[in-house]
Amino acid sequence: MSQPYLSAHSQRIIDVTDPSDWNTTRLPLLGSVDSALRCQICKDYYHTPVMTGCCHTFCSECIRRSLVREQKCPVCRATAQENQLRKNGAAQELVAAFVAARPLLMEVAKESVEERRFSTRGEEGGTEDGGEDDGYPGFREEGGRKRRRGRRRIEGGGAPDGPMESAGGGRITRGSSGRVGSQPSSQPSSQNQVICLDDDDGDEDYKPPPSSGMVACPICSQYMKEKRVDSHIESGCPKESPASPRKRLRGGESSFFGSSKSQSGYTPAFPPASKRVDTKPGAPYPNPANPLDLHPLPKIAFNMMKESALRSKLQELGIPSYGSKRTLQDRYNEWLTLWNANVDSVTPKSKKELLKQLSSWDAINRVPVVEKTKVAGWTDQGWSESNKSHYDELIAKARTPRVKPEPVKEGGEEEEEAEAEETDDITSISSAQMDGACAAPTTLPNSNIIQTTVLNDKVPLNNVTQSFQPDFHQPYLDQAFTTALHSTPSPPPPFQAPPTYLPYSHVNVSEMFVANPLPPTTVLAGAESDTDRLAIVEEDSSLIGLYGKRKYEEMEIGCKKGGGSTSGGL
Amino acid sequence: MSFVAANKRLLKEYKALLKESPEGIAAGPIDESNLFEWECLIQGPEETPFEGGVFPATLSFPKDYPLNPPKMKFTCEMFHPNVYKDGTVCISILHSPGDDPNQYEDASERWSPIQSVEKILISVMSMLAEPNDESGANIDASKIWRDDRKEYEKRVRACARKALGLF
Numbered sequence A: 001m002s003q004p005y006l007s008a009h010s011q012r013i014i015d016v017t018d019p020s021d022w023n024t025t026r027l028p029l030l031g032s033v034d035s036a037l038r039c040q041i042c043k044d045y046y047h048t049p050v051m052t053g054c055c056h057t058f059c060s061e062c063i064r065r066s067l068v069r070e071q072k073c074p075v076c077r078a079t080a081q082e083n084q085l086r087k088n089g090a091a092q093e094l095v096a097a098f099v100a101a102r103p104l105l106m107e108v109a110k111e112s113v114e115e116r117r118f119s120t121r122g123e124e125g126g127t128e129d130g131g132e133d134d135g136y137p138g139f140r141e142e143g144g145r146k147r148r149r150g151r152r153r154i155e156g157g158g159a160p161d162g163p164m165e166s167a168g169g170g171r172i173t174r175g176s177s178g179r180v181g182s183q184p185s186s187q188p189s190s191q192n193q194v195i196c197l198d199d200d201d202g203d204e205d206y207k208p209p210p211s212s213g214m215v216a217c218p219i220c221s222q223y224m225k226e227k228r229v230d231s232h233i234e235s236g237c238p239k240e241s242p243a244s245p246r247k248r249l250r251g252g253e254s255s256f257f258g259s260s261k262s263q264s265g266y267t268p269a270f271p272p273a274s275k276r277v278d279t280k281p282g283a284p285y286p287n288p289a290n291p292l293d294l295h296p297l298p299k300i301a302f303n304m305m306k307e308s309a310l311r312s313k314l315q316e317l318g319i320p321s322y323g324s325k326r327t328l329q330d331r332y333n334e335w336l337t338l339w340n341a342n343v344d345s346v347t348p349k350s351k352k353e354l355l356k357q358l359s360s361w362d363a364i365n366r367v368p369v370v371e372k373t374k375v376a377g378w379t380d381q382g383w384s385e386s387n388k389s390h391y392d393e394l395i396a397k398a399r400t401p402r403v404k405p406e407p408v409k410e411g412g413e414e415e416e417e418a419e420a421e422e423t424d425d426i427t428s429i430s431s432a433q434m435d436g437a438c439a440a441p442t443t444l445p446n447s448n449i450i451q452t453t454v455l456n457d458k459v460p461l462n463n464v465t466q467s468f469q470p471d472f473h474q475p476y477l478d479q480a481f482t483t484a485l486h487s488t489p490s491p492p493p494p495f496q497a498p499p500t501y502l503p504y505s506h507v508n509v510s511e512m513f514v515a516n517p518l519p520p521t522t523v524l525a526g527a528e529s530d531t532d533r534l535a536i537v538e539e540d541s542s543l544i545g546l547y548g549k550r551k552y553e554e555m556e557i558g559c560k561k562g563g564g565s566t567s568g569g570l
Numbered sequence B: 001m002s003f004v005a006a007n008k009r010l011l012k013e014y015k016a017l018l019k020e021s022p023e024g025i026a027a028g029p030i031d032e033s034n035l036f037e038w039e040c041l042i043q044g045p046e047e048t049p050f051e052g053g054v055f056p057a058t059l060s061f062p063k064d065y066p067l068n069p070p071k072m073k074f075t076c077e078m079f080h081p082n083v084y085k086d087g088t089v090c091i092s093i094l095h096s097p098g099d100d101p102n103q104y105e106d107a108s109e110r111w112s113p114i115q116s117v118e119k120i121l122i123s124v125m126s127m128l129a130e131p132n133d134e135s136g137a138n139i140d141a142s143k144i145w146r147d148d149r150k151e152y153e154k155r156v157r158a159c160a161r162k163a164l165g166l167f
Helices: A008-015 A019-024 A030-036 A060-069 A089-118 A124-135 A148-155 A174-178 A189-197 A226-234 A256-262 A307-317 A325-344 A351-364 A380-386 A388-399 A405-419 A423-439 A446-455 A464-468 A474-486 A506-515 A525-538 A543-569 B003-019 B117-129 B139-147 B149-163
Strands: A049-051 A057-059 A214-216 A223-225 B025-031 B034-043 B054-060 B071-074
Touching: A019 A030, A019 A089, A019 B003, A030 A089, A049 A060, A049 A089, A057 A060, A060 A325, A214 A226, A223 A226, A307 A325, A325 A351, A351 B003, A380 A388, B003 B025, B003 B034, B003 B117, B025 B117, B034 B117, B054 B117, B054 B149, B139 B149
Parallel strands: none
Antiparallel strands: A049 A057, A214 A223, B025 B034, B034 B054, B054 B071
């Protein structure tokens, strides 16, 4: 199993447990038990198992993460929601029991393979039960007992009254308590059957009722002589005298959880079903093992939340709050997953540990989450080098022309915006302009464009430079601004309504300024306003109001500067 | 989403495949230090023109595997209606339910976190045997497959021989 020549990675592979481990043992059927106790998403044993509305069980963390992406059960694709998840206590206890027993089970199962290989006598009959039962540590520790396999054969194991020992101390989980009956095999079998019906919790001193005329009260289940029952019931089920056999609860009324707590310090991981009914997100499970009284976090409708609000929400939670809104969303979702899975957990981790997990998530997700593993041969550096000239052009482009021409453009575009809102034209022309600008930045500096277009009023519409055209002569500048101010949609008479033009479509703006941030020194008023505009454009709401106001302020500056440049051209 | 979880799960799948892989399929990481790039070999299904060929392919897993499916690409020449000319496999199990490029796939056939490498490779094997002409990734192959089955078989056999290096 641990050959010295194996690399670290190979060793890691061997250390991973898998249902197929059982294939080579004497107990290959345990492979299906093993795989039934595993989450289908992470293929590991259930860790804090929860059940969906469609009754499929997953690890809390796995299914929560999956539901963030798609609100469907991964197995049956039924609609599933986070708030429908319920803890699956039975699965958790099964996993705990099986994981604890696994190494021993495996050892025994392998041993028996070797035994069989080297021994001459066949042990067909004992294959399933022998090896399996011996694996339970609890059974092994029963003192003064011979090997079970032998006994089983003598007594015909498998019968429900098979006298298996199960003193309370040796028991690990509820799972093994199905095998009850603390009486030694000397007891008559008829009595053993009575015991088996019992939910015996290992009272050593309990003696089954003598068969001579003792009956149970139908109400309080106490044993008494048959003739006493009537008077007992009439007097309201008082405690029977100590002379009568010891009081004993039976059937469904007997509190399993109460009695099991009393022995061997075992506390159930989950409250009884009756206490588990109302589990809304706001009302966490009454989880006795969860001392911190953690509350699950709610989901956030990110569309309804502004970035700043989200940022402060993250700060409030004590998790990192840097990054774009998208990053913030992803980070919140990851935190939500980690946190709520932790709330489900019987042994919750500290917030510090969760933060550690989150920071490792952050480290991996600096790049967008959706990014797949990169194609072979791709490097960021290689890309930036091979496209350096293009980037340089863009940077140079962004730096040089913005100071002077900006006001003129603003003036023109402002007028247009006030006059006509033809969104289709806006995007097409502005993107055409950007293309043109990118393609030939050195031959056509912006200032030149402005001057030529101002000189030639009737430039053909399809000309790219058209977009820079102020479309009015100096005398009309003032009028244009006035119209813009009052938002009256009447164009100056001598000219047709100019093509509407916004300097940048959304995409272009972000590309320009995210990819090539302008140094604050090179660009004065222009850069400032552009950054602001970017922010404004991104917040689609109140676009018009803010934008209009900003424009108005710019115009006052632009009026002087732009006026100067245009008149120079004329 | 969680890199660690993806790594662990890939390790488990690798181990399971090492112990027991379906007939005609072999798969594993190219380098055991990077579990996100696998290579696999698929045997041409019997009684199809692919019979006798062994086709190598690569699997690239996303960091948030198994929430997102891997990408599969044949590294040999492949002539099949559902394989792009660059070798990329176009099959519904490799499409996450969110994106449906062809607008025809039933959500139940698509990727879900409970799928596995083994299931992908089995699906690809059956795809080789039975092309899906509703989604043509390679239009030429789709046309020939539909109109001239003999020509299709001839070209596929040539492909299989090429994959074995018999040319």
